[in-house]
Amino acid sequence: MLMTQKKGSNMAEEAPEQIDKRVQIDEREEYRRQFAEEISLIWEMTGTSRMDGRVLGYLMIMDQPYISSADLAEALSASTGAVSMATRRLIDTNYIRRHSVPGDRSHYFKAEEDPWGSFLANERRYFDRHIASIDSALSWLGPEEAEARIRLTNGRDYLEWIQEYHHKMLGDWREHKRARDAGEKKA
CATH class of the missing domain: 1.10.10.10 (Winged helix-like DNA-binding domain superfamily/Winged helix DNA-binding domain)
Structure with missing residues (x-):
């Protein structure tokens, strides 16, 4: 003790x-x-x-x-x-x-009452900044830089895809908390 x-x-x-x-x-x-x-x-x-x-x-x-x-x-x-x-x-x-x-x-x-939900909500800033950075790099690439263009395009598209998924996860999380707090049982 x-x-x-x-x-x-x-x-x-x-x-x-x-x-x-x-x-x-x-x-x-x-x-x-x-x-x-x-x-x-x-x-x-x-x-x-x-x-x-x-x-x-x-x-x-x-x-x-x-x-x-x-x-x-x-x-x-x-x-x-x-x-x-x-x-x-x-x-x-x-x-x-x-x-x-x-x-x-x-x-x-x-x-905050829900720092974990804040984590999901805050990632939008990260994604927006990262996507803008990649878009800027894409605009500087020349036509002969095909491999770099593929990597950057895949990175940007992945970030846009995951950003959309995070919006869905945040909504699902909020619904989960609402159901939990209302005493609703999980199916």
Whole structure:
């Protein structure tokens, strides 16, 4: 059992229920940090920043409605600069959002309710940019560059095809969630 003693506290002076509650909180916090690390390793496997995965993982499993960037940095044992860069990227891709607290200048964040659905929705930006890049390259090819034209045309057409399929998947995912939340049984 993980037992972390707070600075300046004397466990012998505390009631057993206070110790049990603190130990439980510490175990849960340790699990949140482990979960964030697991998510970061998965993100790294896909070529994404581990810090982005750590921040998203922690925000997904935390027990608060939102958390400040300073507290997020402390929880993840990370620099505030690394957290700032990760939160910017995660906001740009709609995995998380900024939360404002009236009268407080700190930055607060929370995970989107459905970051996985956001993943599908966000891929459109990637596909659009990639397709435009390939189209630009195709316009520069000369008539003698047939092999390059075939590769680029296949790449563009694949991306357009997969983009259409992602729209269908996103619709299917939303319908699946609706049916789940309505308590409908799967056929």
